[in-house]
Amino acid sequence: MTDLPGRRPPPLPDENPTLRQRLENLKHLGRLVAQIWRTSRWLTLASLGLRILAALQPVAVLYAAKLIVDEVVRLTGIAAPGPEITDWFNAGLLTPIILLLLLEFALVLANDVISRATGLVDSVLSELHSNQVSIELMAHAARLDLQHFESAEYQDRLERARRQAAGRNALLSQIFGQAQDILTVLTLAAGLFFYAPWLILLLPLSFIPAIWGETRFNTLAYMLSRWRTPERREIEYLRHIGASAETAKEVKLFGLGDYLITRFRTLAHQIFLENRRLALLRASWGALFATIASLAYYAAYAYIVWRTITGAFTLGDLAFLSGSFLRLNGLFQRILLGFTQIAGQSMYLDDLFSFFEIAPTILAPAAPKPFPVPLQQAIAFENVGFRYPETDHWVVRNLSFTLPAGETLALVGENGAGKTTIAKLLTRLYDPSEGRITIDGIDLRNMDPRDIHAHVGVIFQDFIRYSFTARDNIGVGRIEARQDQARIDQAAEQSLADGVIAKLPQGYDQQLGRLFKKGRDLSGGEWQKVAIARAYMRDAELIILDEPTAALDAKAEAEVFARFKSLAQGKSAVIISHRFSTVRMADRILVLDNGAILEAGTHEELLARKGRYAELFELQAAGYR
Numbered sequence: 001m002t003d004l005p006g007r008r009p010p011p012l013p014d015e016n017p018t019l020r021q022r023l024e025n026l027k028h029l030g031r032l033v034a035q036i037w038r039t040s041r042w043l044t045l046a047s048l049g050l051r052i053l054a055a056l057q058p059v060a061v062l063y064a065a066k067l068i069v070d071e072v073v074r075l076t077g078i079a080a081p082g083p084e085i086t087d088w089f090n091a092g093l094l095t096p097i098i099l100l101l102l103l104e105f106a107l108v109l110a111n112d113v114i115s116r117a118t119g120l121v122d123s124v125l126s127e128l129h130s131n132q133v134s135i136e137l138m139a140h141a142a143r144l145d146l147q148h149f150e151s152a153e154y155q156d157r158l159e160r161a162r163r164q165a166a167g168r169n170a171l172l173s174q175i176f177g178q179a180q181d182i183l184t185v186l187t188l189a190a191g192l193f194f195y196a197p198w199l200i201l202l203l204p205l206s207f208i209p210a211i212w213g214e215t216r217f218n219t220l221a222y223m224l225s226r227w228r229t230p231e232r233r234e235i236e237y238l239r240h241i242g243a244s245a246e247t248a249k250e251v252k253l254f255g256l257g258d259y260l261i262t263r264f265r266t267l268a269h270q271i272f273l274e275n276r277r278l279a280l281l282r283a284s285w286g287a288l289f290a291t292i293a294s295l296a297y298y299a300a301y302a303y304i305v306w307r308t309i310t311g312a313f314t315l316g317d318l319a320f321l322s323g324s325f326l327r328l329n330g331l332f333q334r335i336l337l338g339f340t341q342i343a344g345q346s347m348y349l350d351d352l353f354s355f356f357e358i359a360p361t362i363l364a365p366a367a368p369k370p371f372p373v374p375l376q377q378a379i380a381f382e383n384v385g386f387r388y389p390e391t392d393h394w395v396v397r398n399l400s401f402t403l404p405a406g407e408t409l410a411l412v413g414e415n416g417a418g419k420t421t422i423a424k425l426l427t428r429l430y431d432p433s434e435g436r437i438t439i440d441g442i443d444l445r446n447m448d449p450r451d452i453h454a455h456v457g458v459i460f461q462d463f464i465r466y467s468f469t470a471r472d473n474i475g476v477g478r479i480e481a482r483q484d485q486a487r488i489d490q491a492a493e494q495s496l497a498d499g500v501i502a503k504l505p506q507g508y509d510q511q512l513g514r515l516f517k518k519g520r521d522l523s524g525g526e527w528q529k530v531a532i533a534r535a536y537m538r539d540a541e542l543i544i545l546d547e548p549t550a551a552l553d554a555k556a557e558a559e560v561f562a563r564f565k566s567l568a569q570g571k572s573a574v575i576i577s578h579r580f581s582t583v584r585m586a587d588r589i590l591v592l593d594n595g596a597i598l599e600a601g602t603h604e605e606l607l608a609r610k611g612r613y614a615e616l617f618e619l620q621a622a623g624y625r
């Protein structure tokens with residue numbers, strides 16, 4: 001497994017983690033608690049305070065019960081003052097027992113109130129925390145490079161992190177509950193220690209096998225889920241294409257339903273078998289360990305009973321000790337299970353926190369130079385070479401060309417020639433592996449990527465069809481101006497999206513896409529007009545349109561370009577297109593082949609040269625004759 005660039009610590013190995021690694025994972029709990037604290041200090045304090053109260057309750061109740069039993073034993077030993085309860089009452093003999101009963105009642109009642117309040121605080125806190133994690137996740141993802149999103153390994157990590165963002169809600173209650181249980185154990189153990197110190201030692205001994213078993217199975221479960229991330233993503237993907245609006249058309253027409261189901265079933269079944277095997281193993285070993293624990297408990301219980309018979313303990317002591325012991329037994333089990341579960345969960349937390357450790361590599365320099373506005377000289381590629389991360393294939397190599405300010409450059413070439421890659425390099429979504437790209441003589445690396453993005457309007461061929469309103473679909477092109485109707489109108493007019501919006505029943509307020517109720521889907525060309533309007537929303541010095549008109553009809557295309565030319569007056573533009581009717585309008589045309597320039601010039605120059613361009617142009621023109 002190769003590591004992603006920008007991730008500082010080494011990745012988790014795919015083998016079983018060692019005990020040290022497991023313990024190291026526990027440090028994530030500290031990060032988690034810090035995150036919970038950041039979410040809401042008051043709720044965190046409230047949850048902890050309530051749990052301290054709840055932790056002290058069991059020992060108080062047991063002790064009250066012991067006092068009641070001892071008092072009852074004392075009362076049975078004295079001569080009755082009369083036959084009626086009133087006689088006892090009037091003699092003042094019942095006052096202590098009534099007070100004790102009231103005390104126990106109040107303690108039990110308080111416990112119920114406290115546990116409800118804790119549940120309430122925890123559920124509110126946990127929802128807020130889950131939102132906080134999602135927000136931190138989205139904020140971090142927004143900082144990362146495009147290369148991270150284009151890598152399968154990164155997508156696995158993102159998927160794992162995303163699952164943790166929503167899936168670790170119970171952990172909060174578990175960690176705090178664990179602290180509460182430990183406090184209860186300490187108070188009960190203190191009581192027990194007072195009567196029979198060595199019994200305490202018996203308890204943990206009986207749970208060692210259980211700890212071992214739980215840790216082992218947690219690790220196995222985690223490793224299984226980690227190894228299976230690619231398969232699970234594939235399962236998700238199959239489920240998505242098998243049952244979603246955007247794929248329904250093709251799946252139906254190609255009759256892919258059964259094929260997808262079979263692939264899904266095979267993969268899902270394989271994972272199911274592995275999970276079932278693990279669940280069976282865990283259940284059988286768990287039953288054995290639980291029996292060992294119960295045996296230890298009853299051995300200790302028998303000892304306490306014997307000591308009571310011999311008169312070493314009172315009946316109240318017996319009630320207190322057996323109650324304490326029973327509770328301790330349950331609590332120890334819970335703590336140890338909780339501990340191994342938390343340790344298990346902390347492995348998953350690594351998925352979340354290691355995502356936050358992936359650092360972006362395309363960064364602003366310490367003293368970034370501003371993007372030149374207006375652009376005065378030229379954009380220049382100087383011996384640019386580029387390989388995508390983790391590949392050895394040079395997509396472009398020794399590429400040098402100049403785009404003088406205010407001119408329109410068209411990039412032509414076969415599929416895979418490297419045109420979109422050039423657009424990504426120009427927008428600093430990637431940095432070149434060799435050479436440099438300059439704007440008015442300034443290396444793009446010396447600029448803040450955000451500043452570059454603010455001055456470049458770009459629409460890629462795989463633009464997003466946002467399930468937003470028509471207004472927002474255009475407005476997001478310049479998020480701070482999304483309420484600026486005049487600007488949106490102008491952008492829509494230039495891209496011909498105005499005609500599309502005029503036909504919508506609710507105009508700009510129309511919800512687009514099929515995802516939500518009342519959404520209206522658009523045709524491919526209509527979506528494209530809306531997407532181009534988005535690029536026009538930018539205050540761009542440079543406009544890049546990557547196959548902007550592929551879905552437009554010939555008339556619309558001619559008009560989009562006539563408008564584009566007038567808009568691009570004084571602005572520089574790069575157009576990527578397979579349509580020569582579009583390409584010929586450019587001031588300069590580069591014909592690319594395997595990431596290198598084959599020919600360059602104006603439409604007329606290239607035709608006169610009778611090279612590849614002329615050949616391709618003739619081929620397309622012949623198709624129209």
Ligand SMILES: Nc1ncnc2c1ncn2[C@@H]1O[C@H](COP(=O)(O)OP(=O)(O)OP(=O)(O)O)[C@@H](O)[C@H]1O
Pocket residue numbers: 150388389391395413414415416417418419420421422
């Ligand atoms: N993220 C990526 N990681 C690795 N290789 C990539 C990536 N994106 C593109 N490539 C490879 O780079 C080469 C150039 O791709 P690019 O998208 O720039 O071509 P293009 O000229 O725009 O093609 P088209 O006309 O089909 O849009 C292709 O061989 C492609 O397989």
